[in-house]
Amino acid sequence: MQKLSLPERPGWRDRATELGFTFADMGGEPYWDETSAYRFTLGQIEDDIEAPGAELHAMCRQAVAHAVTSEEWLTRLEIPRPYWDFVERSWANGEPELYGRFDLAYDGKGPAKLLEYNADTPTSLYESASFQWLWFEESRDAGVLGPNTDQFNRIHEALAERWAAICAPGENVHFAADKDNPEDYATVEALAWAAREGGLGAHFTPLSGIGVTDKGQLADDQDRVIGTLFKLYPWEDMLRDDFAPNLQPSGARFIEPPWKAVVSNKGLLPLLWHLFPNHPNLLPAFFQADIEAARRGEQTPYAAAIAEAGPLLAGGHVTKPIFSREGAGVVIHEGGRETDRAPDDSYSHHPHVVQALAALPDFDGFHPVLGAWIVGEDCVGLGVREDRARITHNLSRFKPHFIEG
Amino acid sequence: MTDLADRPEETPAPRRKRSRHVALLLAGAAVLTLAACEDDAVDAQAFPDLNSCIAAAQEDGLWFTEEDCRTQFAAAEQTHLETAPRYESRELCEEQHGAGACGTDPAAGDPATAQQQGGGGFSFMPLLVGYMMGSMLSRGGGVFSQPMVRTPTGYSTPSGNQTFASNSGSGRVPATTFNRAPTTMGQQPMSRAQVAQRGGFGAGATARTATGGARGFGG
Numbered sequence: 037m038q039k040l041s042l043p044e045r046p047g048w049r050d051r052a053t054e055l056g057f058t059f060a061d062m063g064g065e066p067y068w069d070e071t072s073a074y075r076f077t078l079g080q081i082e083d084d085i086e087a088p089g090a091e092l093h094a095m096c097r098q099a100v101a102h103a104v105t106s107e108e109w110l111t112r113l114e115i116p117r118p119y120w121d122f123v124e125r126s127w128a129n130g131e132p133e134l135y136g137r138f139d140l141a142y143d144g145k146g147p148a149k150l151l152e153y154n155a156d157t158p159t160s161l162y163e164s165a166s167f168q169w170l171w172f173e174e175s176r177d178a179g180v181l182g183p184n185t186d187q188f189n190r191i192h193e194a195l196a197e198r199w200a201a202i203c204a205p206g207e208n209v210h211f212a213a214d215k216d217n218p219e220d221y222a223t224v225e226a227l228a229w230a231a232r233e234g235g236l237g238a239h240f241t242p243l244s245g246i247g248v249t250d251k252g253q254l255a256d257d258q259d260r261v262i263g264t265l266f267k268l269y270p271w272e273d274m275l276r277d278d279f280a281p282n283l284q285p286s287g288a289r290f291i292e293p294p295w296k297a298v299v300s301n302k303g304l305l306p307l308l309w310h311l312f313p314n315h316p317n318l319l320p321a322f323f324q325a326d327i328e329a330a331r332r333g334e335q336t337p338y339a340a341a342i343a344e345a346g347p348l349l350a351g352g353h354v355t356k357p358i359f360s361r362e363g364a365g366v367v368i369h370e371g372g373r374e375t376d377r378a379p380d381d382s383y384s385h386h387p388h389v390v391q392a393l394a395a396l397p398d399f400d401g402f403h404p405v406l407g408a409w410i411v412g413e414d415c416v417g418l419g420v421r422e423d424r425a426r427i428t429h430n431l432s433r434f435k436p437h438f439i440e441g
Numbered sequence: 442m443t444d445l446a447d448r449p450e451e452t453p454a455p456r457r458k459r460s461r462h463v464a465l466l467l468a469g470a471a472v473l474t475l476a477a478c479e480d481d482a483v484d485a486q487a488f489p490d491l492n493s494c495i496a497a498a499q500e501d502g503l504w505f506t507e508e509d510c511r512t513q514f515a516a517a518e519q520t521h522l523e524t525a526p527r528y529e530s531r532e533l534c535e536e537q538h539g540a541g542a543c544g545t546d547p548a549a550g551d552p553a554t555a556q557q558q559g560g561g562g563f564s565f566m567p568l569l570v571g572y573m574m575g576s577m578l579s580r581g582g583g584v585f586s587q588p589m590v591r592t593p594t595g596y597s598t599p600s601g602n603q604t605f606a607s608n609s610g611s612g613r614v615p616a617t618t619f620n621r622a623p624t625t626m627g628q629q630p631m632s633r634a635q636v637a638q639r640g641g642f643g644a645g646a647t648a649r650t651a652t653g654g655a656r657g658f659g660g
Contacts, residue, residue: 055465055466055467056466056467057467058467078456078458081458154660157658157659157660158659158660159657159659159660162467165460165463166463166464166465167465169459169460169463170463170465172459186457186458186459187458187459188458188459189458189459189460190458190459190460191460192460192462192463192464193460193461193462193463212642213658214643214657214658217657217658217659219657219659220657220658220659222467223659225467226464226467229464230464233464243642243643244642244643246642258615258617259617267642268658268659269642269643269658270647270658272646272647273642273644273645273646273647273658274642276644276646276647277642277643277644277646278644279642359647361648361658361659361660362660364648382648383647383648386647430657430660439458
């Protein structure tokens with residue numbers, strides 16, 4: 037894994053505008069940044085990212101099977117009690133997942149470490165699947181990249197195949213998102229194009245336009261009944277909205293399915309460590325409440341594992357709220373002192389998990405986080421974000437990557 | 442599909458790790474709509490008041506007359522009275538329609554005595570801030586209208602199904618815009634729970650500060 041300075045494609049900003057990629061610059065800073073790119077070997081991609089990505093997803097599925105029938109874990113994950121059955125039924129019925137993104141710490145050597153799983157509403161899909169692909173093809177055509185290069189990016193094709201596999205031919209899928217947020221909207225549109233390629237009908241409806249018919253079905257902003265709803269809106273919010281009681285009775289099919297409420301929750305991290313202790317791709321993680329209980333000398337089922345991880349956690353750990361997006365609420369502690377804190381604390385009133393610190397590598401003063409894309413149950417692509425800060429957030433730069441060697 | 446970029450087959454590419462084509466174009470929300478509703482659109486024009494309609498009707502070549510303005514404005518006023526949403530408090534009404542956009546229910550009579558009158562009782566409703574006329578002439582119909590009320594960010598018909606950026610101007614809108622909303626006059630005003638029947642998603646309940654458009658819901 038290397039970071040290489042490369043010439044930018046002439047006129048790429050105009051091309052981005054022409055394609056509708058309107059957020060290539062955000063907040064006065066570049067978001068898409070092709071002044072340099074990350075290079076991986078095929079071995080690094082296949083052995084350190086692709087295979088562990090699929091394995092981690094399989095472990096998450098086992099964690100879901102464990103949690104949805106456990107009163108203890110549904111409580112710890114703060115899934116509202118009235119919807120436990122809704123969540124459990126979706127798992128028991130085998131409702132299929134569409135996509136997700138693992139955020140991994142990796143420096144080119146040794147096992148990648150799972151930081152968290154954006155399993156419900158991951159964005160940066162268009163950049164990863166499409167604009168990064170275009171960068172690769174054009175850079176190779178221009179001779180900037182050699183002929184024996186490739187990119188880990190089967191995301192678009194895998195999505196089209198997945199849509200075709202989990203829906204009936206010609207099925208109409210409604211896509212709901214916040215239409216005023218270009219980043220969210222671009223992710224939904226990328227998914228919708230893949231759905232159309234998979235032979236489905238794709239229709240957009242604003243989140244705020246969804247209603248309930250007098251028969252209890254969900255309806256779009258034109259009063260058309262919604263059979264299948266893709267929502268770029270987190271389950272943890274969905275289950276707390278005024279509309280939550282209408283969801284299960286509506287009979288609509290949801291993508292992602294309700295059981296993703298277990299996975300897209302940072303309480304997943306202690307659950308994984310509990311089920312798969314010392315797995316090479318996991319960092320020790322616990323609920324803060326359990327660590328405090330252990331400190332008071334209470335005997336809990338987690339006390340032994342906490343004691344074992346004690347020295348590692350004392351060296352460095354991160355606390356994060358179980359619900360949060362884009363780095364909000366993350367605090368880094370090293371050697372007994374707080375050394376970093378995300379400025380956004382809007383989720384910090386939720387219970388916290390404590391996770392051992394995985395130091396992100398430093399490339400020219402920037403810290404990359406690898407986004408390993410999961411479609412269905414396979415790991416199919418990579419998107420790299422980097423930041424000068426150690427806590428990646430929504431304005432962190434997107435960096436293209438390629439495979440060589 | 443024209444938005445697909447295709448790459449020719451390459452020789453020999455063992456264990457190729459990337460897509461052979463992708464969808465490159467972000468076309469915007471308009472593309473992701475049901476094709477079937479396109480031929481359902483009708484000519485429409487919105488006016489903030491009767492006089493602006495009458496002024497517009499002086500121009501040649503329009504599909505409505507000064508007489509249409511008068512009849513349709515009267516109809517819109519009556520429809521507003523009968524179908525505008527009614528709320529049990531001014532606070533709830535202003536949450537849905539914006540500050541200063543609500544008034545008391547003229548059909549409920551004197552607030553002091555309304556409680557004893559039975560029926561709907563005392564309630565608040567959004568003020569009439571214009572009307573939209575639509576032409577069904579090409580479909581063998583006549584001229585129809587709906588009243589317009591405020592939303593926190595724009596304008597809508599009483600049903601709330603169609604929202605508009607402005608209460609003046611012309612364009613093509615779905616014919617369903619002119620469907621009459623259910624009667625609310627004489628009904629119990631809406632409580633907070635009933636308002637949730639539409640727009641019940643998006644509060645972003647787990648974030649302490651409001652999320653809304655700036656932040657988005659993805660990660």
